[in-house]
Structure formats: C-alpha cells, structure tokens
Amino acid sequence: MKILVLLDGSMWSHKGALYALRIAQEKKTEVVLFSVLDKRDSKSMAFNFCTQSDMCSRIENYESQIWRDMRKNINDEMAQVLLFFNREKISTTSKIVEGSASEEIIREAESNGYGLIVMGAYGRNPRSSGNSLFPKLINKLQVPVFMAR
Amino acid sequence: MRYYQGLIKRKFKDVVGSKYESIQKEYSDYILTEEEMRPREIKTILLPLDFSVTEVSESICELLSAYENATVTLIFITDAQISEIIMASLDKEAGEEFIQKKEDYGTRLLDDYEHCLNSRSIPCMRRMFLGNKQQDILKIAPDFDLVVLPKCYASNHPDSCAVSGDAILLAQSLTQPTIVF
Incomplete structure (x- = not known):
C-alpha cells in the first residue's frame, strides 16, 4: 500500500502528513508527498489585492510575484517535510505539478497504485468550513480518503 | 513537537x-x-454500515490494522423513518417484515466485517438498531477517535451511487479524523 499525502500549505494538510507518517511506520509503506500549484490561485489573489487596494495598474507584477512566492514556498515546504519523513526512515518521494488541483490529484491517484490518500479536512479554508476539494475528489476516486482533523 | x-x-x-x-x-x-x-491516538474506531454496503472491503480491514490496540465498533442502522412510513401506509406486518429483512442483511454484513477484522487481530464490537443514519452517527461519533465511512452510506441507490450526500455531509461535519472509502 502506497500513501499519497496532499500538501496545500495549510496546517491541516501538515497534520495529515503526521497521520500518514504513523500509518507508514506501522505498515512499512512508501509515501508520496504531492502538491499542485494552480495559476488561478495567484490570479485571484492578485485580482483581489488590486481591487481592494486600488492599485490595479501593477496587477501583472503582483500576479507574477505571488506565483514566484507560491512556487518557492511549496518547494521549501516539500523539502522540509521530505527531510522529516526520511529522518523517520520512511521511504518518501515528492511531486509538485502545475494545473487544476482536483484534476491533477485524480490523475496521480489513479495512475500510481495508491492505497490511501491523506488530506487536511479544511484545506486552506478556515476551520469553520470544509475542504472544497473533498467532494470533487471523493466522487471520482476509488481509493480511501483520510481527512485529517 | x-x-x-x-x-x-x-x-x-x-x-x-x-x-x-x-x-x-x-x-x-x-x-x-x-x-x-x-x-x-487512535484507540476507538467507528465503522457505520447499512444496506448500501454490498461487500466487505479487505483493504479497509488491512488499513485499520495499522492501529494497534484499537477497537472497531461496527454499527448497522436501519432507517426508522422508512419503517414507520411502511407501517403507516401498508400495515404493521409489512413494516416489521421490512425491519426483519434489513436486520438479516445487517447481521450477515456485520459477521463478514467482524471476520475480516478479527482475522487481522483487530477486536470488534457490534451494534444494530433502528434510527436515523445521519443524526445517530453525529451523536455517537464524539465517543470515537476515528470514523470510517462507506462512500455510499445511507444511499437508497447503492448500485448506481458514486458517493452519497449523507457520506459527504457526515465527512464534513464530523470533528474527528475520518476515512471515506
């Protein structure tokens, strides 16, 4: 059984990684840390900032800056989590892809023989609301999904 | 930490x-x-079952064996509201027959799951009752560390179901970690 851990930068997804670590230690399984960078996120952040701050003349600059920061951030995060898992002697690899989160996750989950997918229950949303990705994923996936809380 | x-x-x-x-x-x-x-720390696991579950998931039993020393409580709920409607619209006998059929199915399903879990040395408890499939799980769940929910739980059309509304709602409403399979 291979475990796919979805990291989206939220603390809930990090908590998911810790649950996955325990299962992997017990079942001696391989873990893949997976993250999707979606250009629509940087676009929407830049647009919201420009419309709220009345500084839309530089919207392209904001968007490219946010996109650069997102890439750097997720690369750093992945490297740190990978290091942590490897120190715990769990065979772990990481993948970062660009595209639509639900489509890329479904593609990865279906093509690489996973036995479990682990995700944060709230994603990047506040804890008062659910993870908007969950209904899209569970509708398509044949693999059990662990929602970390 | x-x-x-x-x-x-x-x-x-x-x-x-x-x-x-x-x-x-x-x-x-x-x-x-x-x-x-x-x-x-996962010590108690709730696994709700109902008529929508048509077969035992060996992979879930295997996954739950990761939680050493945890006890799984299997719960089979028969919809009380439907049995009341049958009793009101047909007669008491028809309602009792409905309940009996569901409970026979539930007994077999609980037996199969119990066997699947026990064969991996996972201790089990089992309960079967008439109730509300969604509300009763929300009431019971806080006593458990992990809830493991079938994707089509509480669906009336298990053959054509990809995921049920109740399973999504429960998975998003619960406050403990949840596995949906």
Missing part, C-alpha cells in the same frame, strides 16, 4: 515575539496550536 516548531518557524520566520501571538489569536481559524497539531 519538532515538526510543529519547524513549521511555525518557517511560516512565520519574519515575525517575532508577541506579534506571532497576536497573529495566532486573530487568525485562529487558520492556525493550529501545538496541541491541535498533534495527531490523535
């Missing part, structure tokens, strides 16, 4: 002292405390 401290240091590397405390307070909807970040 080393993982948590490393994460906070990375996320808030440009923030010092009391400023972090005020951010943590103001954005508590997004930030977990060290205590909240710690994964629960």
